[in-house]
Amino acid sequence: ASQETADGFVYAVSQSQGQEDSQIWSLNTRNETMKIIGSAPVGSQSYIASLDVDPSGRFLYFVAGAHGSSERDGTPIVQFDVRTGTRKVIAFLHPYFQDKYGITLKGSYGSAIDPRGDKLYITFNVSRGTKAWDCCGLVVVHIPESER
Numbered sequence: 001a002s003q004e005t006a007d008g009f010v011y012a013v014s015q016s017q018g019q020e021d022s023q024i025w026s027l028n029t030r031n032e033t034m035k036i037i038g039s040a041p042v043g044s045q046s047y048i049a050s051l052d053v054d055p056s057g058r059f060l061y062f063v064a065g066a067h068g069s070s071e072r073d074g075t076p077i078v079q080f081d082v083r084t085g086t087r088k089v090i091a092f093l094h095p096y097f098q099d100k101y102g103i104t105l106k107g108s109y110g111s112a113i114d115p116r117g118d119k120l121y122i123t124f125n126v127s128r129g130t131k132a133w134d135c136c137g138l139v140v141v142h143i144p145e146s147e148r
Helices: 096-101
Strands: 009-013 023-028 033-039 059-063 076-081 086-092 104-113 119-127 135-142
Touching (some): 033 086
Antiparallel strands (some): 059 076, 076 086
16 A cells, blocks of 8 residues: 555455455545555556655556566556556666676565655566576666656
8 A cells, every 4th residue: 555645545456366456545535435446467467565645646657476476567657647547667677687787676565756756766576587586686677757
């Protein structure tokens, strides 16, 4: 779940069960109402363990494939617009990191958005050529002003 926004909303992602996609929910803390506002995954991976809301309260950011396998979909960094319910991939980190650094970003359990909303910090489980992850890494995604 996200932190509470200035206008009283908390966002959360459900865990996919069976054939259903993970859903993004909004909770209005002022009147205690909840509703589904969209589907989370942009590919085959639907396990999302960290969700961040930008300072404006409009955009959510996440990486799908938390327990590994994010590379199957290109390790997409997803921006979700809570006003329109649309998803947009703002970066694909795989195979770039594999080609440039020899590492595979396998999934993420933690992320944080900068107070200005221009940087997303993501910790990853990293594989240095092994099947599973064998170390951790930190990635900073710079969000262009035109995308905020």
